[in-house]
Amino acid sequence: xxxxxxxxxxxxxxxxxxxxxxxxxxxxxxxxxxxxxxxxxxxxxxxxxxxxxxxxxxxxxxxxxxxxxxxxxxxxxxxxxxxxxxxxxxxxxxxxxxxxxxxxxxxxxxxxxxxxxxxxxxxxxxxxxxxxxxxxxxxxxxxxxxxxxxxxxxxxxxxxxxxxxxxxxxxxxxxxxxxxxxxxxxxxxxxxxxxxxxxxxxxxxxxxxxxxxxxxxxxxxxxxxxxxxxxxxxxxxxxxxxxxxxxxxxxxxxxxxxxxxxxxxxxxxxxxxxxxxxxxxxxxxxxxxxx
Amino acid sequence: xxxxxxxxxxxxxxxxxxxxxxxxxxxxxxxxxxxxxxxxxxxxxxxxxxxxxxxxxxxxxxxxxxxxxxxxxxxxxxxxxxxxxxxxxxxxxxxxxxxxxxxxxxxxxxxxxxxxxxxxxxxxxxxxxxxxxxxxxxxxxxxxxxxxxxxxxxxxxxxxxxxxxxxxxxxxxxxxxxxxxxxxxxxxxxxxxxxxxxxxxxxxxxxxxxxxxxxxxxxxxxxxxxxxxxxxxxxxxxxxxxxxxxxxxxxxxxxxxxxxxxxxxxxxxxxxxxxxxxxxxxxxx
Numbered sequence: 001x002x003x004x005x006x007x008x009x010x011x012x013x014x015x016x017x018x019x020x021x022x023x024x025x026x027x028x029x030x031x032x033x034x035x036x037x038x039x040x041x042x043x044x045x046x047x048x049x050x051x052x053x054x055x056x057x058x059x060x061x062x063x064x065x066x067x068x069x070x071x072x073x074x075x076x077x078x079x080x081x082x083x084x085x086x087x088x089x090x091x092x093x094x095x096x097x098x099x100x101x102x103x104x105x106x107x108x109x110x111x112x113x114x115x116x117x118x119x120x121x122x123x124x125x126x127x128x129x130x131x132x133x134x135x136x137x138x139x140x141x142x143x144x145x146x147x148x149x150x151x152x153x154x155x156x157x158x159x160x161x162x163x164x165x166x167x168x169x170x171x172x173x174x175x176x177x178x179x180x181x182x183x184x185x186x187x188x189x190x191x192x193x194x195x196x197x198x199x200x201x202x203x204x205x206x207x208x209x210x211x212x213x214x215x216x217x218x219x220x221x222x223x224x225x226x227x228x229x230x231x232x233x234x235x236x237x238x239x240x241x242x243x244x245x246x247x248x249x250x251x252x253x254x255x256x257x258x259x260x261x262x263x264x265x266x267x268x269x270x271x272x273x274x275x276x277x278x279x280x281x282x283x284x285x286x287x288x289x290x291x
Numbered sequence: 292x293x294x295x296x297x298x299x300x301x302x303x304x305x306x307x308x309x310x311x312x313x314x315x316x317x318x319x320x321x322x323x324x325x326x327x328x329x330x331x332x333x334x335x336x337x338x339x340x341x342x343x344x345x346x347x348x349x350x351x352x353x354x355x356x357x358x359x360x361x362x363x364x365x366x367x368x369x370x371x372x373x374x375x376x377x378x379x380x381x382x383x384x385x386x387x388x389x390x391x392x393x394x395x396x397x398x399x400x401x402x403x404x405x406x407x408x409x410x411x412x413x414x415x416x417x418x419x420x421x422x423x424x425x426x427x428x429x430x431x432x433x434x435x436x437x438x439x440x441x442x443x444x445x446x447x448x449x450x451x452x453x454x455x456x457x458x459x460x461x462x463x464x465x466x467x468x469x470x471x472x473x474x475x476x477x478x479x480x481x482x483x484x485x486x487x488x489x490x491x492x493x494x495x496x497x498x499x500x501x502x503x504x505x506x507x508x509x510x511x512x513x514x515x516x517x518x519x520x521x522x523x524x525x526x527x528x529x530x531x532x533x534x535x536x537x538x539x540x541x542x543x544x545x546x547x548x549x550x551x552x553x554x555x556x557x558x559x560x561x562x563x564x565x566x567x568x569x570x571x572x573x574x575x576x
Contacts, residue, residue: 026476046409122505225402
């Protein structure tokens, strides 16, 4: 249990307001005013505009639009690649987090800092780098080209790019939980005769599962919306390797505002659902860490 | 609480540990290090002179200038919003607070393209505010203001997300004491709140700046893509790449990659600063 949790809620708690007390701290009006003003101009109003434009299509129009092969294909590519990439990130992210927390090797701090590279590297930079790297004449692409495998300019490239952007989410979600784990349970399991695999699957894995799932969901959400790093490495062919964000851009360029708004709204709903799931998982992780 | 290493998994199994370390490092080299090395290798593919020529190209220089302007404005808005938002959300409880906290995370989870699309549908010529903006001769979409707004959208949560947990952890005792002793609101803000928050503020600014200078998706949707006029560095990378100027594209990309590396180093240093402080507090408490 941390210090902050045991302290009574600062300022005006609900209880305080019910009893007619007010916080002695100033500035609620000003700070809340600025917050709501900025949020309105940047988030609320634009969201309303998009949802409103999507609504002009009506239910029939929406269903018709979403059932077109191109839209269906884009969702298949985006959902499929994002899920596979998030799964890859989850597996290797867990391994990397484990190695960073539980082992010592030269260059560990450097490796730890490197994990955040996909967060810090602009997506267009990642895009051209990955595309060049995995092109048939690139450093990595030329290794698999003799076997007839093409990565850049195919849907596999989309998967590679999404794995790149998703990896840090898993590592940074699992790492603190691994760090906080107390040694007692593992020691007890060891004393009671559990083997290494048993300790991992029965003691450690259940403890990190919520954080691993949260990391997976964050990587998936990021992958679903990713644009910059994908468009360079993908062939962007409708129905084959066209992702949903690119489809939205293409519709916008053809002045199909209602169609773009409809697909954008669907993406927004997906993000919100994922966001809620992630918040619930993170609450679970926090209660696990402090409780 | 001091943590002892467990005898079970932390001491035994040298071979298994070595295998795991090797696999993890190979994956990191393939997926993280090689893309980074590629950027610099391609940027210098035609030597230092080719690199310098690319960097000093007038289009590139104007892209750098535009990027700095966009990032600077976004920075100011992010700091003001971050301080105001975290003060309201961390220090007070009011109806709708949770809803605002949830909305605050939206820019992180929604696709940058959807962010750009929403702005076009509101501020664009056919958008809701289009007629009004046109009547007042204000151009936002396909112009600098739109790119700034798009950048603010994608970076909005960074500072506030950093400050809210920090403020909640620190508590309001000192601020309350200052007010009880007769300080004005602004005196309390400048003398107590800001100094208490300085590292968190710097950390949030660092992250939001890296994203602001490198944002691609949202800005590309609202920019007109007029070379030399509405190209930030990140957009310039694509324009040059699409024009088969590979060296030029990677030269600009190398600047952005360098910024990313500087950000990572600064972030690591700040985190160490943070960590040592919070552990000290834990020990003394």
